[in-house]
Amino acid sequence: MKNRAAAIKIMDLMHQEKGFLLTDEAMMIKGEKAILHYLSHHQEEVIAGDLSKALDVSTARIAAVLNRLEQKNYIVRNIDDIDKRKVYVSLTKTGKEYLLASREQVIKLMAKLIEEVGEAKIYEHIMLHSRIKRIMKQEQIKETK
Secondary structure, three states, X not given: OOOHHHHHHHHHHHHHXXXXXXXXXXXXXXXXXXXXXXXXXXXXXXXXXXHHHHHOOOHHHHHHXXXXXXXXXXXXXXXXXXXXOOEEEEEOHHHXXXXXXXXXXXXXXXXXXXXXXXXXXXXXXXXXXXXXXXXXXXXXXXXXX
């Protein structure tokens, strides 16, 4: 696929710039894909409460999303034998396959954007978006003081 390497490079940059969205479907921040993505970057099981902290989402919201993911067979939950309050979450083979297919869709979309808009313009947009976001955050901090 033309522009595949550039598309992956831009996607990685967008991932680093948390909060940057292409589309709701392609880059959800606080939902199923965010949890699946987080789990994919951890070799072992993750404690459900840690997902809540890492994604800055309530434990109730995490539980609801985990229920949906479990119904789809994307994740499996295991309760700790010693501490029954601890629930470990890990990806299933189906979950990993879904993530790979989803990533390929986003790569194709990004490659099309590069073709239509140009790689330099996309980088410029990401950097401008990040700068605006930093300025807005700084101003919010000033207002709370």
